[in-house]
Amino acid sequence: MTAPKTLYDKIWDAHVAHEADDGTTLLYIDRHLVHEVTSPQAFEGLRMNGRKVRAPEKTIAVPDHNVPTTEGRDTYIENEESRIQVEALDRNAREFELVYYPVSDIRQGIVHIVGPEQGWTLPGMTVVCGDSHTATHGAFGALAHGIGTSEVEHVLATQTLIQKKSKNMKVEITGKLRPGVTAKDITLAVIGETGTAGGTGYVIEYCGEAIRDLSMEGRMTVCNMAIEGGARAGLIAPDEKTFDYVMGRPHAPKGAQWEAALAWWKTLYTDEGAHFDKVLTLKGEDIAPVVTWGTSPEDVLPITASVPSPSDFEGGKSEAVKRSLDYMGLTPGTPLDQVEIDTVFIGSCTNGRIEDLRAAAAILKGKKVKDGLRAMVVPGSGLVRAQAEEEGLADIFKEAGFEWRLAGCSMCLAMNPDQLSPGERCAATSNRNFEGRQGRGGRTHLLSPAMAAAAAITGRLTDVRELM
Amino acid sequence: MDKFEKITGVAAPMPLINVDTDMIIPKQYLKTIARTGLGKSLFDEMRYDDDGNEIESFVLNQPAYRNAEILVAGDNFGCGSSREHAPWALKDFGISCVIAPSFADIFYSNCFKNGILPVILPQEQVDVLMKDAEKGANARMTVDLENQTITTSEGESFGFEIDAFKKHCLLNGLDDIALTLEKGAAIDAFEANVNQQRPWV
Numbered sequence: 199m200t201a202p203k204t205l206y207d208k209i210w211d212a213h214v215a216h217e218a219d220d221g222t223t224l225l226y227i228d229r230h231l232v233h234e235v236t237s238p239q240a241f242e243g244l245r246m247n248g249r250k251v252r253a254p255e256k257t258i259a260v261p262d263h264n265v266p267t268t269e270g271r272d273t274y275i276e277n278e279e280s281r282i283q284v285e286a287l288d289r290n291a292r293e294f295e296l297v298y299y300p301v302s303d304i305r306q307g308i309v310h311i312v313g314p315e316q317g318w319t320l321p322g323m324t325v326v327c328g329d330s331h332t333a334t335h336g337a338f339g340a341l342a343h344g345i346g347t348s349e350v351e352h353v354l355a356t357q358t359l360i361q362k363k364s365k366n367m368k369v370e371i372t373g374k375l376r377p378g379v380t381a382k383d384i385t386l387a388v389i390g391e392t393g394t395a396g397g398t399g400y401v402i403e404y405c406g407e408a409i410r411d412l413s414m415e416g417r418m419t420v421c422n423m424a425i426e427g428g429a430r431a432g433l434i435a436p437d438e439k440t441f442d443y444v445m446g447r448p449h450a451p452k453g454a455q456w457e458a459a460l461a462w463w464k465t466l467y468t469d470e471g472a473h474f475d476k477v478l479t480l481k482g483e484d485i486a487p488v489v490t491w492g493t494s495p496e497d498v499l500p501i502t503a504s505v506p507s508p509s510d511f512e513g514g515k516s517e518a519v520k521r522s523l524d525y526m527g528l529t530p531g532t533p534l535d536q537v538e539i540d541t542v543f544i545g546s547c548t549n550g551r552i553e554d555l556r557a558a559a560a561i562l563k564g565k566k567v568k569d570g571l572r573a574m575v576v577p578g579s580g581l582v583r584a585q586a587e588e589e590g591l592a593d594i595f596k597e598a599g600f601e602w603r604l605a606g607c608s609m610c611l612a613m614n615p616d617q618l619s620p621g622e623r624c625a626a627t628s629n630r631n632f633e634g635r636q637g638r639g640g641r642t643h644l645l646s647p648a649m650a651a652a653a654a655i656t657g658r659l660t661d662v663r664e665l666m
Numbered sequence: 667m668d669k670f671e672k673i674t675g676v677a678a679p680m681p682l683i684n685v686d687t688d689m690i691i692p693k694q695y696l697k698t699i700a701r702t703g704l705g706k707s708l709f710d711e712m713r714y715d716d717d718g719n720e721i722e723s724f725v726l727n728q729p730a731y732r733n734a735e736i737l738v739a740g741d742n743f744g745c746g747s748s749r750e751h752a753p754w755a756l757k758d759f760g761i762s763c764v765i766a767p768s769f770a771d772i773f774y775s776n777c778f779k780n781g782i783l784p785v786i787l788p789q790e791q792v793d794v795l796m797k798d799a800e801k802g803a804n805a806r807m808t809v810d811l812e813n814q815t816i817t818t819s820e821g822e823s824f825g826f827e828i829d830a831f832k833k834h835c836l837l838n839g840l841d842d843i844a845l846t847l848e849k850g851a852a853i854d855a856f857e858a859n860v861n862q863q864r865p866w867v
């Protein structure tokens with residue numbers, strides 16, 4: 199009998215193309231996603247060495263980080279450097295014959311939203327991208343993680359990656375979530391528990407009833423932020439929900455191949471008795487709607503709490519908290535729901551999917567954005583945008599006073615013109631609250647789409663349960 | 667890639683924890699399509715004020731540390747995005763070794779692809795090195811990859827662990843891609859097998 203394996207073990211074993219005596223492994227890569235920011239130097243490297251892309255049909259490219267989210271962008275991008283990067287991707291995609299979704303294509307969007315939407319992401323695959331939030335695809339039971347540009351070049355040239363296996367970590371969320379608590383609250387609560395380095399060296403498998411109960415969109419939100427907990431990847435065993443989501447997508451298998459795929463996918467779960475090197479268990483009913491107050495994603499508290507004081511922490515963290523409260527312009531003891539905001543950003547690969555827009559619209563329906571507040575929705579892809587328009591969500595946002603933008607990363611990292619100004623405070627559904635992340639001097643509070651909608655109405659961080 | 671053997675140089679102290687890649691190189695510099703030239707923007711938001719003038723108190727702006735080759739840092743250095751621009755900027759500035767109690771995963775592996783040695787040591791030893799680095803330009807630290815040791819200006823020495831394959835590549839300046847292409851036959855065989863077993867991929 200073979201030893202019981204975790205889901206991660208199974209996917210890893212199915213992709214080992216070569217293993218050296220010391221465990222250094224050439225891991226075969228099934229899908230390689232490419233965007234304009236981390237790829238130009240990799241293609242340049244190929245050219246300089248006269249190398250080709252080994253499997254262009256497994257390499258999917260889409261511009262997302264730099265693209266403006268306003269009309270007219272398909273004809274001209276004003277910022278010269280952004281334009282050059284997007285044009286470089288256009289050229290590289292053509293020259294190396296990659297699968298490509300240009301800005302003018304309705305399927306364009308954030309790479310981590312496009313992959314699943316088009317059926318490129320499938321259970322049991324290895325998926326990489328020069329982007330740390332590649333972990334998103336783990337929601338399908340795929341082993342998905344971010345890589346650097348040298349590794350992008352390596353995958354382009356060889357369709358493999360030099361890897362050493364990570365350790366196994368289990369994060370179990372038991373029971374049911376309370377009303378107003380979402381996938382975003384789960385993932386933030388976990389990081390609050392483990393810290394941003396708690397997952398370093400591990401691949402996390404999320405499991406438990408509260409995870410099973412999540413939709414595929416919710417599962418993607420959870421896995422998306424595995425990296426904020428330091429983990430190499432996060433994954434969730436595929437089940438009927440996964441198969442339903444995948445079935446019929448443009449690049450999902452069909453007919454006999456579907457049946458064969460499904461038979462294999464159904465073996466992708468952690469065996470009874472498999473070993474985890476680290477385990478964290480949270481009770482679903484203990485998780486509250488949360489927000490971040492500092493400049494690290496681990497700075498998480500329930501919305502009902504108050505801004506902490508540096509003296510609540512020890513060692514280096516105490517110093518870091520002092521620095522981050524100063525940056526955030528917050529005074530210890532202030533109730534979090536009294537913190538006034540200037541801007542609301544709904545979007546990103548964490549929360550830019552249709553279900554996220556539905557959750558925000560449900561709170562906003564018939565309400566207005568607080569006077570003077572800037573509020574923006576940036577759907578994760580052109581198709582999400584079209585669907586939201588069809589469902590009437592776009593009208594709810596617009597009537598409430600939100601700007602209704604075109605798809606892209608936008609103010610998640612502010613490489614395009616959507617940026618905060620110094621001191622501006624933003625309630626954001628994205629994944630990073632680092633100093634300057636959304637614009638130099640900008641202050642970011644991470645929260646769920648429903649909480650973001652609530653904040654837009656009141657003009658301050660708000661417990662969404664008051665508006666439900 | 668440059669070979670990494672041994673360096674004796676100035677070490678800059680940076681006792682912050684969770685230094686993220688947005689701090690190391692903010693996004694506006696990710697718009698480049700080259701690998702070089704990022705050194706002047708390293709730690710941009712901590713290093714320059716809004717008008718682009720140097721902030722005197724920032725460690726790398728102090729005369730003692732302007733030519734630092736080693737960085738001694740806090741826990742979880744390099745967390746955040748996968749941007750290889752972070753090690754590119756460090757390297758372009760002249761830093762070839764970062765010492766910290768822990769590193770974020772992707773940043774750690776990105777360092778090796780760019781001739782930078784990331785060294786993990788226990789907090790107490792990093793504290794000693796931090797103190798040594800704080801002495802300024804006369805305190806030169808030695809990083810010896812071959813023997814896997816860091817030696818302070820006072821001659822105190824600490825051994826560190828490193829993956830043997832990564833060490834080999836760094837010492838010899840080997841290009842990963844060329845190494846992997848030598849195993850082309852194994853990849854071909856694996857791919858043929860996958861095409862049979864999982865034709866939908």
Ligand code: SF4
Pocket residue numbers: 262263308309310329331546547548606607610611628629
């Ligand atoms: S939405 Fe934000 S986190 Fe996601 S890929 Fe774009 S920049 Fe990265």
